[in-house]
Amino acid sequence: MDVAVLAASMTPFGDREAWVNELATEAALACLDGAGVEPAALDHLYLSNMASGEFEGQTGVMNALAHDIGAVPAYAQRVGQTSASGGAGLYAAWQSVASGASEMTLLVGAEKMTHQTTGEAGDVIASLTHPTEYAHGVTLPSFAGLAARQYLDRFDAPRESLAHIAVKNHDNARKNPNAQFRKEIDIETALASPMVADPLRLYDYCPVTDGSAALLFCPASVARQYTDDFVLLSGVAGATDTHVVHERDDPTWMSAVAQSGEQAFEMAGIGPEEVDIAELHDMVTLLEALQLEAFGFAERGEGWQYAMDGTTTLDGELPVNTSGGLKARGHPLGATGVAQAVEIYQQLMGTAGKRQVEAEVGLTCNVGGFGNCVTSAVLEAAE
């Protein structure tokens, strides 16, 4: 069955004076409104969220959302895959429609984080890693530093290549009214920002963010009853890698990205060369380079060149993170994977405003941990 994305929306990302369910409701109602679909028409509702229990003491968030938007008695479920919860939500929503269980599925990703200190939020985020790593201080930011050092040394990449990824994504975010950071930065600023985990500095990392995003799924045959302009989720797949990162043969090779990408491409019947635009999981700058390689967009050891040489800039051959990415659009954990697909939807629909590029096929990649679990998705404009 062809599964359609009928509508998409997102809230402004950033420091929001709203709780997770207010954010989720805001994105959900905007999405339904955009499609002209009543809440009562929903069969299934999925809420991608990593840690509302830890952040806000609320675990019934999917039931609250069904209640608040007027979707009761629709089935509601929370989808968890740590920082890849949004991508897992895409897969869950696809399965709900493709299995015939639902003819109208709303996926909402949401997270409220900024009421916590960075340290408090960091403790919750660290809970996604294996306890043996955490005990040795190998949190995600510190591990990224180790991996970046190895990558730069091994492939003879200049330190500033990673800064170019941050600069590019900030530049894109300036054109995205929903992005958290809509300010230009330059290479010098990025390279002079405070050290986090040598060689990585503050501007290599995504921020702590509040926000929500939503997508509406249905069979393509149902979508055509509403409009001729929609998007197809033509490929989606997920894969795991070792949960203990040091057990990997090569920590700079993202095998779950490669495997989920291969499956998603196969399902869509395309190869990486047919992708026009991609939203990759730049939790840290390095990861954007590693994902370019794992998907086969770049040769092994050459992903670092793409932001520097302009391949992945807005006017490049393969624009990456036109939204601003996690780095500058922001990273409200469970919302990110959904927001990635919202960006692709808007680009394919031609509604991306100042950051619009020409694209007919887009890719999203949402990463849990350091590639511990990854969901990749291919979206295409419906013909």
Added chain:
Amino acid sequence: MDVAVLAASMTPFGDREAWVNELATEAALACLDGAGVEPAALDHLYLSNMASGEFEGQTGVMNALAHDIGAVPAYAQRVGQTSASGGAGLYAAWQSVASGASEMTLLVGAEKMTHQTTGEAGDVIASLTHPTEYAHGVTLPSFAGLAARQYLDRFDAPRESLAHIAVKNHDNARKNPNAQFRKEIDIETALASPMVADPLRLYDYCPVTDGSAALLFCPASVARQYTDDFVLLSGVAGATDTHVVHERDDPTWMSAVAQSGEQAFEMAGIGPEEVDIAELHDMVTLLEALQLEAFGFAERGEGWQYAMDGTTTLDGELPVNTSGGLKARGHPLGATGVAQAVEIYQQLMGTAGKRQVEAEVGLTCNVGGFGNCVTSAVLEAAE
């Protein structure tokens, strides 16, 4: 597509000296071993769990499970639906197979709770309710007291009718080697136990429990390559009710049970009269009576009679909670919905030992909150 349950297993429930991932691994490996399926053959892995982040500071539990049982690179996702996470897992696993996304899906439900005090665990459980209710002291146990008083008064039901449900389920648990409480209780003991929320007493409520349960799903055509003896998940559906319980017209009518049941029956092509055995969500004794009514097994206001008059005892017309139910088998939140289906699987396969009944069609009902979200499932012996 006919979706098969190829194997089922559960750990002993109770006070376990093991963390959630050790419990999940124990159930998962026993399930795979029972089917003769290698971990490497898994496509998808779902872990139903309510609150491992809150209980143990671990949120990457599905990735840890994939890692620990040797299933990497299988896709892994955590399924959340508060105390109905296990039932939601049945639905997610069904969708993964029915959509064609997976040909071999392992569902594991697990929760580790007993290292917390009852107060600490209660605070986490209370997070599934609407904050406005919690602020007024309307936690699940206290709400159950209010609802029980209304039910008993309105339908002229004797107080001891609810005690009969507890006595029946304890009696069944004596015959279940994996049950938490394998001791007989009598009506007098139940009625003399400490008051929790008038008129309900300690023996009306389920305990705090550690445990895990697992089920292996695949297309029926694949199942036949392994064995002729398996079970079909022939109906499964979920529904929500208001997340604020006091907004319901009638708090003693479980509309999400009724709606998910109707859908599951329709999908299976049967009616309640064809069900031979049911595992209902007796978080509190009253709920078993309310579910009997919502599914149409009993007339409105008559569910309380069924344990008293023997209809739902092991040798009755419709044995309910042959496992011991949440009351006596125990209620490790995310594991319960999976364990319910494990019990039906064993009954349909004729491997339920001393509690074996004659059954070809079984029903499970897993409830989140006070019916805020419910998943119902119909299982049948394959022919």
